[in-house]
Amino acid sequence: MSLGSLEIGSRLDAYLAQAVAADQGLADVAAVIAACAEAAVDVSEVIGRGALGGGDLAAQGEQNSDGDVQKALDVLAHQRFTEALRGAPVAEVASEEAEGIMLLNAGAPLAVAIDPLDGSSNIGVNMAVGSIFGIRPVGATAENPLSSFTSPGTAQLAAGFVTYGPATSLVLTLGFGTQIFTLDRAERVFRLTSPRIEVVAAAKEYAINASNARHWDTPVKAYIEDCLAGSEGPLDKNFNMRWLGSLVADAQRVLLRGGVFLYPGDNRKGYAQGRLRLLYEAAPIAMLMEQAGAAATDGANRILDISATGIHERVPLVFGSSEDVACVAKYYGGRNAAAGRSPLFGQRGLMRS
Numbered sequence: 001m002s003l004g005s006l007e008i009g010s011r012l013d014a015y016l017a018q019a020v021a022a023d024q025g026l027a028d029v030a031a032v033i034a035a036c037a038e039a040a041v042d043v044s045e046v047i048g049r050g051a052l053g054g055g056d057l058a059a060q061g062e063q064n065s066d067g068d069v070q071k072a073l074d075v076l077a078h079q080r081f082t083e084a085l086r087g088a089p090v091a092e093v094a095s096e097e098a099e100g101i102m103l104l105n106a107g108a109p110l111a112v113a114i115d116p117l118d119g120s121s122n123i124g125v126n127m128a129v130g131s132i133f134g135i136r137p138v139g140a141t142a143e144n145p146l147s148s149f150t151s152p153g154t155a156q157l158a159a160g161f162v163t164y165g166p167a168t169s170l171v172l173t174l175g176f177g178t179q180i181f182t183l184d185r186a187e188r189v190f191r192l193t194s195p196r197i198e199v200v201a202a203a204k205e206y207a208i209n210a211s212n213a214r215h216w217d218t219p220v221k222a223y224i225e226d227c228l229a230g231s232e233g234p235l236d237k238n239f240n241m242r243w244l245g246s247l248v249a250d251a252q253r254v255l256l257r258g259g260v261f262l263y264p265g266d267n268r269k270g271y272a273q274g275r276l277r278l279l280y281e282a283a284p285i286a287m288l289m290e291q292a293g294a295a296a297t298d299g300a301n302r303i304l305d306i307s308a309t310g311i312h313e314r315v316p317l318v319f320g321s322s323e324d325v326a327c328v329a330k331y332y333g334g335r336n337a338a339a340g341r342s343p344l345f346g347q348r349g350l351m352r353s
């Protein structure tokens, strides 16, 4: 489907109506997106009031499924999103903030994986956070709700994330390109502001939490060492580095400016598969990236081809400009960018350690 005559500034509901008019099969998906958008407007208002809201959004509570301490805003966003999804054609929800699969409307056709509040370490310091969702058909085995979530990311019908930053934006795909909508706060509606994102094939910016450098595996150490070498190294370009501590904000920058994001597996206890979760972080972001001409891999496999076996499963995640991601994948394959230097990992100081 193409966007037809929709203009910049069109409301999200008009966009969804046009999608449904072109393909009736998208009606349920559109209803779920509208529910997520409604919840996002409420969450955005709470975040926008900040300390004036009367409560401490960073107040710590219980541990979630992953062992992270939940903050008040994690819980509030989880409640608001699941409440909105209850009013949509959703049978099952896999949320970061709930241990098991939540059963909503029996017999409904869709299942949703959500990270209600992404970038939790930014709560309370007035920095960007977000919400991420991936929408899938309910699995073949109704008695086994997990079956809705064990198909590969290619089964997703739509995916999106909301960034609560200086502006609140909704980055969305229904499988025909990636669009960005911006929240019109006065009217409490999202309006189309970027009809078709096209990520540049290569850029000079990478994002990684460098404080973990000593724990990285050889391919990641080699790649980052070569980034740091700039134009004097095999990659032959000078890089900039950004790490916002919020996957959605880093992903939005990559969509708009290109570059590469890495959260690899590392040698810390519990981090063999990195930190990010396949169902409600990596798979939705991967769909948005691919729909914008970018790529996402775990180093060896396309993220969208990977199937989860549990709802909170982690996966090493590298995404961004297609040539940059392909370059990182070469390092994982034991080669680096410099022709004739393979196998290379004994040649450079960092790699000999």
Ligand SMILES: O=P(O)(O)OC[C@H]1O[C@](O)(COP(=O)(O)O)[C@@H](O)[C@@H]1O
Binding pocket: 068, 096, 115, 117, 118, 119, 120, 121, 209, 245, 246, 247, 248, 275, 276
């Ligand atoms: O603190 P670290 O290890 O740099 O991890 C940061 C990453 O963790 C996350 O905060 C994980 O998401 P949650 O906040 O939803 O748990 C990402 O948004 C971010 O990219």
Ligand SMILES: [Mg+2]
Binding pocket: 115, 117, 118, 119, 247, 281
């Ligand atoms: Mg997250």
Ligand SMILES: [Mg+2]
Binding pocket: 074, 096, 115, 116, 117, 118, 119, 120
């Ligand atoms: Mg979260």
